[in-house]
Amino acid sequence: MPLKGKLAFVFVVASIGVWLSVVTFSGIGLAAVPVIVMLLLDQGFPKKSKREVAFSVSRRVAQSKLVEGEPVLMELSLKNDGVDQDRVELEDVLPAGVLVKRGSPRMVTALKAGERATLRYEVSLLEPGEVHFGECVVTAQSLFDLTERRIDLVAPVSVKIYPRLLTRKVLAGRAKALSFAGSAPSRYKGGRLEFMNIRSHIFGDPLRDVNWKASARLGKRLVNEWHSERGLDCVLIVDLLQGNVPRAGNWSGRKDVIAASYELAHALVGSGNRLGLLVLGETPVRLQPGFGSRHLRVLLDRLITAREGNVWSAKSVDGFLQKFFRNQYRSRGGALFFVTATPSAEVLDGVRSLAKKGFACHTIVVNTLEEEGQALTSLRLAGGGTLAVGKRIAQSENAWFESRFGRYSKVFEWTRNGGFAEVGGERR
């Protein structure tokens, strides 16, 4: 057990007191008396109980899936599996990005053997992602806190934080306007897009395709023939590379990147396209292209669990596409959507090389300058003229990159309030 500062101070006062009194043969050092009595009372004088320290913790969270900013109740139960404890401190170690809304993540209590105490507090989580709660610190102390023993315990729980779902959509069929019709049959509207021809009915044709007027005129059953709708093979490439996600204090541009990606994914899947996902970041987050709302939910889960890092760089995109398209890699092409908050030379290289290989590339620049400016102002790191100059420089940098991206891809800018806008075009 390490010597605590308070205990050392008590020893010093007691020693000096005894020494002074003995040397001067006066009452000058009588302060030693209450201090020594305190020490004896604290250590259980006259009887000393066996100090076996054993605790167990369990954790419960009211909801495991939340929307960003939504409060959630956390319960941490501490059970004393050892002997009676005069004073126990329980402190929950909170992960980054967690804000305590009500209560305190710390409790001080006495705990008898076998007794259980529950710490309750409410937290809200600031940005989308998967947050792992686990570590907590239990400190068994003597009543006057002269001696203590610290134990680190783990009670793991994960909470998934989803972005607030945005109702604004990219216009229906937006993907078609962005690129060519792909080769994957769309599930949207039953595959009926435009009228092609009338032909004789054959067994198995659906009744809804029968052209009753033409059949009545010609005296035989005829059916309409439709050109089936073809969806795009879209791949969403989200840039969560370390350094490409702007941060200022507790604020992070990550949630805007996820919101923009989700909004785009929602629009693409909603208009019948097949959508895949690749996140440039720490862990390999990939999703084979697929259709439908279930696929969209899986995509959102993957998006929020993705972490920033540098392991999966823009160079990995080529390999991923090769794996997905296999031997049709060269001929089939597809539409790629790069989503980035900070356009960089690395992503530009990726877009350039893929555009040259025949992919229709689109770059979505997530503009977070406004929110970043507010965060810097609240942190008092910038404001007034400095902030205005900084914003102008950042805007110029973005404009330069957008012009470079524009050579190889269509460029769009996304803002939280304004949605998507084609650079040089109208807002959608």
Next chain:
Amino acid sequence: MSRRRVAAILYVTAGAVAALETSPLWWLLVTGCVATLTLGYRYRSDLLLVVSGWFLYFPMAMSMAPIFGGFWCYLAAGTLLAVISERLSFENRLSLAVESQGGVDSESKQRADELSGTHLRRLEELVAVVAALACGSVVLSLFVSAVIVLILSSVLLLVAVGLYANRLASNAQPRDGREATF
């Protein structure tokens, strides 16, 4: 009793001592007390809060001399400061758990209140033991003149008994037959 209230008590005590004493040395000690108390309060440091009280020991003993006499004033000042400093340090730790903007859970609050009561009772025990020691010394001093020797030897006897009791407890076998852990 909150951390703020106990700190206020110590500030007031320091002020009273400064008002009663005229020596520049005592004023220097009182200034030291106020400075460490302010720093300890601001940075929530247990050690600084405990140390802050003890700056007042000599000036306070001098201030109490007219009431308790030249000998017992040291014991009275020491006991008072030990109680205030310990309580301040305790409230400081407790405040981390119970001072929250949105309030705390009722169970946490109730447990903290219970512990606070236990702590206060233990401090009362401390005062009672010190008072008993002082009374015993007074009685014994009727027969022997060296009171200081009596008090200190009583305390040292207490320490010896305490150590012996602890040693006995350490060597005791657990009743349920499990291997003992210390």
